[in-house]
Amino acid sequence: MKKLLLLVLISFTILNSTTLFSQQVRVSIKIILDSSGNRPAQILTNEKFDSAFLWINDRLHEYNRGIEFVPFEIVEIGGPSNPTISANYNGAGVVIDTGGSLITSLEADAEANPSAYQWRSNMINVYYSRTALSNGICSFPSNSNHNEGIIIDHRRADEPEVLLHEIGHFFDLKHTAIQSQACGTLEFDDSSWDQDAIAQANFGLNYNQLTAQQQFQVDITFNNVMSQIRGLGESRVVLTECQLDRWHQTLLNWTTRKDVCSAVVWYVDDNDPDPCAILPAGSPCGCNGKPDIPYENGFCAFDALDGVTKDVIVFKPGAYEADEASSGPIVLDKPMLLTATRQGSAVITP
Ligand SMILES: [Zn+2]
Incomplete structure (x- = not known):
């Protein structure tokens, strides 16, 4: 059987507009x-x-x-x-x-x-x-x-x-109304609140007095999938990056959640406050690839693929090297889906 061996030889950018479903x-x-x-x-x-x-x-x-x-x-x-x-x-x-x-x-x-x-x-x-x-x-x-x-x-x-x-x-x-929802970027709301009420509770101002960034914060709560606001002009379509990270963390943490999915999502983030950096030398892939302890380079995520399941590798925005000095080159010889969060681009250089 001919083994497909592709070395990443050129610099490329994973655009966050590309999605092929895999999980x-x-x-x-x-x-x-x-x-x-x-x-x-x-x-x-x-x-x-x-x-x-x-x-x-x-x-x-x-x-x-x-x-x-x-x-x-x-x-x-x-x-x-x-x-x-x-x-x-x-x-x-x-x-x-x-x-x-x-x-x-x-x-x-x-x-x-x-x-x-x-x-x-x-x-x-x-x-x-x-x-x-x-x-x-x-x-x-x-x-x-x-x-x-x-x-x-x-x-x-x-x-x-x-x-x-x-x-x-x-x-x-959890509901956006719960302040201990573990997604700190999300402002809290209540089921009867409009945008002004959310703005007042979180910033002490009406919506039209807020900065564009503050209005964005109110909007992603008002229009959040996990909000209980109804019939006030909201459009419940938003899941934040934090919520999606929590979703995937749950998927990896609980067997009852993992068993409804066809594949695993591995996270790579070179900007994460990095608990793996203190791991002993010789264990560069000691992180677990979950959103809270993501791999710090692509090599470890590719190494984690089982070679059978078409798992998903999600790159957070950042700069990555295709040839990690401590780990070796990234070899694309297993089924998988590469994607990047929509926060920004992940750039991989040789
Ligand atoms: Zn609910």
Whole structure:
């Protein structure tokens, strides 16, 4: 077999406009029927799910982290053959509570009877149903009582941003209203706040009195996927670089998150405050490639590829050398996707 050996011989720039999806995130959509076998009124066909995934993947294309969501299946559960599922999880009396007791119950039932609930251990399990309120909930990975499922009221099927919001929780993203959200670049908000209210709370001024940079900070909160603001002119399309880093950190930290993805994302960042620089000599690839301890050069990321999976290597903006004095040349002989965050360009020189 001819081995493909490509040495990086010329200086090149990875432009952040280039995205070929490689890390596929598997999603299983389950529609809970009523006891007579009827679908909830707002999802009589699958068209809304098709358009939702198109919308979500358009957003992810903009974020440029090599992620694609794949709706592996859209199935129906409950109905006359499984009336208990319908009785417990479909109807005007079913409440999706913010405390999570309904999703805890649903997950426990599904894991006890994966066939009836079509529960998939290697996909994000999203249940759509008719419930009391027009809302949704997802389990955080750190909650041991319930940690893998999502349930959304059928009236939100028209809003793909709701599905992306709940998937954000799946990857441990918190609401923008929570000040301890671990993404320090994001200003906080409240569900009833407009841009002026966010500006006042964070800067003590109205929106039109802010600098352009401050207005940008307000905008990425007001229009954030993880905001709960509704109906005030917002457009919930933004995930910040910090949120995307947290998403990928979660993916690498939790088995329940890693197992829904087809590949791993390795991070390279030469500007990161570098805990790896203090590693003993001889272990240049001692970092782990996660967003919090990224590799400091491309060699280590390429070295981490398993040679089979088409993993993703994300370069943060910076200057990199194709031939690391301590590690050797970068050899492109494994399947992978190279990309750069949209913060800026990564330049690799020989
Ligand atoms: Zn939420």
